[in-house]
Amino acid sequence: MFIESLQLKNYRNYKSLEIEFDQGTNILYGNNAQGKTNVLEAVYLCGTTKSHRGSKDREIIAFEEEESHIRMKVNRDGLSYKIDMHLKRNKAKGVAINGIPIHKASELFGIVNFVFFSPEDLNIIKNGPAERRRFLDFELCQLDKIYLTNLSTYNHVIHQRNKLLKDLAFRPELMDTLEIWDLQAVDYGKKIIKKRKEFIADLNEIIKEIHSSLTGGQEEMQLFYEPCTEEENLEAEFIRNREKDLKVRTTSTGPHRDDLCVSVNGIDIRKYGSQGQQRTAALSLKLSEIFLVEKKIKDSPVLLLDDVLSELDRNRQNYLLDSIHNIQTLVTCTGLDDFISHQFEMNKVFHVVKGTIESNGKVLQ
Ligand SMILES: Nc1ncnc2c1ncn2[C@@H]1O[C@H](COP(=O)(O)OP(=O)(O)OP(=O)(O)O)[C@@H](O)[C@H]1O
Numbered sequence: 001m002f003i004e005s006l007q008l009k010n011y012r013n014y015k016s017l018e019i020e021f022d023q024g025t026n027i028l029y030g031n032n033a034q035g036k037t038n039v040l041e042a043v044y045l046c047g048t049t050k051s052h053r054g055s056k057d058r059e060i061i062a063f064e065e066e067e068s069h070i071r072m073k074v075n076r077d078g079l080s081y082k083i084d085m086h087l088k089r090n091k092a093k094g095v096a097i098n099g100i101p102i103h104k105a106s107e108l109f110g111i112v113n114f115v116f117f118s119p120e121d122l123n124i125i126k127n128g129p130a131e132r133r134r135f136l137d138f139e140l141c142q143l144d145k146i147y148l149t150n151l152s153t154y155n156h157v158i159h160q161r162n163k164l165l166k167d168l169a170f171r172p173e174l175m176d177t178l179e180i181w182d183l184q185a186v187d188y189g190k191k192i193i194k195k196r197k198e199f200i201a202d203l204n205e206i207i208k209e210i211h212s213s214l215t216g217g218q219e220e221m222q223l224f225y226e227p228c229t230e231e232e233n234l235e236a237e238f239i240r241n242r243e244k245d246l247k248v249r250t251t252s253t254g255p256h257r258d259d260l261c262v263s264v265n266g267i268d269i270r271k272y273g274s275q276g277q278q279r280t281a282a283l284s285l286k287l288s289e290i291f292l293v294e295k296k297i298k299d300s301p302v303l304l305l306d307d308v309l310s311e312l313d314r315n316r317q318n319y320l321l322d323s324i325h326n327i328q329t330l331v332t333c334t335g336l337d338d339f340i341s342h343q344f345e346m347n348k349v350f351h352v353v354k355g356t357i358e359s360n361g362k363v364l365q
């Protein structure tokens, strides 16, 4: 699959933009704060309905404007899909595929898959468990609509349960309803644990080889899922923790507390890894994500690389650039030196300056 073109109207610092991408490597370069990441964000938002930065629609609409439009053409299996997105300041966004309005974000899934790689991803191993759960959920949600629905229901149930735990202090008569939330949390929680387990097993099949090549055969990497508890024990855990939950007024067990252990040569590098080791393992994790998506959807995802090259040393830059052939890539960077010195093929180069983009001497509008 690949993105053919993108049109923006009043999107962040773009008044109007129309850009056609190559099926190979597209480089967006320019100084800081010019609008490079904004283009990747728009592409990602249009394919998933969410900003990778977690921004709200009203923050994305250009200052002093009321609405914003994104139009993206995607080619998948030779078929062209036109996605229209209309962002409004005080209302929900409108989305249409080939002119037909859709009502659920999940209807977009399956048209375009992304692997988004930003400098923060290099800290995924160093940072807390929430980041690692986000990594698991991010791909799982793109690949599996049922997982997406189960996860959002589970999150809703936990939110309601936590609210109830707080309300019970002054409304003890609601005590009976706690069990209803428990049953639902256990039901959806089990499904999430099961899928995460399968996903990590799939990743492990791929990651070992990638990491070994990336470290010249020096390191063996393995992932271990650390669920709050095994699926079959989830119900018992909810019961066991009930007194505690009532005291602390929050839900202390469940997949919202899971973690992922990253082991290199038998050592838990979350705690004992050097910084370089942690970053290399993060790169392996991202690369394995690309290959796993390819395997699952039998097509290549679109790779969005936001300013990561400058964060990597020479060897890892080379490895990354060498791994991304035959896949559409949108790369942002401040300069072209890394590409030139690597003699890397740049199919299209865009220069980004203050919300305008120039390519081949033409300003794109
Ligand atoms: N809603 C908005 N309306 C207008 N301009 C905005 C809006 N939101 C952000 N901007 C502007 O967009 C610019 C930042 O764009 P972006 O994050 O794409 O920069 P960048 O080129 O990726 O920079 P860097 O190299 O630092 O990552 C800033 O100048 C910011 O003021």
Ligand SMILES: [Mg+2]
Residues within 6 Å of the ligand: 036, 037, 038, 306, 307, 332
């Ligand atoms: Mg940026």
